[in-house]
Amino acid sequence: MFSDATTHGIAYQYDARVPVFLAGLGIKPGEYLSAATPADIAPTLAFLAGIELSASEGRVLVEALAPLPPSTPAASTAPRR
Secondary structure (H helix, E strand, O other): OOOOOOOOOOOOOHHOOOOOOOOOEOOOOOOOOOOOHHHHHHHHHHHHHHHOOOOOOOOHHHEEEEOOOOOOOHHHHOOOO
8 A cells, every 4th residue: 555644754954953942940041952852852841840750761851951949849859960
């Protein structure tokens, strides 16, 4: 059976790098050029909300995190940098 659907592979560099924007409490202003994937967004937001994920394919984007005040839920579970 033939399909016109595309795959997840890409042939063009301009499609390979897509920006991720984070803003708000706990986010350090700046531009970070380290590699990140869509799988990193959920662990990062869960960390900021003080939620522990049972499993995750991604990582917490610690390079973009600002120090949190002690009263913030995520402050007690901060990953080591």
